Amino acid sequence: MTDSTVVFVNSGQPPPPYIAQPVAPPVAVVMTGPVGSEPIIMACPSCRHQIATRVERAASSKTHIIACLLCLFVCWPCVCVPYCVDSCNNANHYCPNCNAYIGSYNF
Numbered sequence: 001m002t003d004s005t006v007v008f009v010n011s012g013q014p015p016p017p018y019i020a021q022p023v024a025p026p027v028a029v030v031m032t033g034p035v036g037s038e039p040i041i042m043a044c045p046s047c048r049h050q051i052a053t054r055v056e057r058a059a060s061s062k063t064h065i066i067a068c069l070l071c072l073f074v075c076w077p078c079v080c081v082p083y084c085v086d087s088c089n090n091a092n093h094y095c096p097n098c099n100a101y102i103g104s105y106n107f
């Protein structure tokens with residue numbers, strides 16, 4: 001014969017408070033995909049036109065580091081090389097139609 005009475009044990013500790021986690025509202029994420037250092041053909045997420053992105057190069061800190069290394073270990077005229085090589089610079093992609101920022105390629 002078993003005692004089937006369910007006993008709620010109150011050990012004196014309050015139940016853990018229910019903490020409402022702030023739920024982030026769903027954000028419409030435009031998946032542009034990774035962009036490279038070259039212009040890409042895509043549908044602009046802003047104006048929805050089929051565009052070839054306009055790329056603006058910008059030297060990154062890595063570009064400066066490479067330039068310094070070239071200057072120190074190779075020869076100083078090589079300093080300008082990484083700034084001239086497209087793949088050694090960041091590339092910011094913009095829509096040529098509406099100038100919306102598309103994405104960046106970070107060297």
Ligand SMILES: [Zn+2]
Nearest residue numbers: 044047095098
């Ligand atoms: Zn656009």
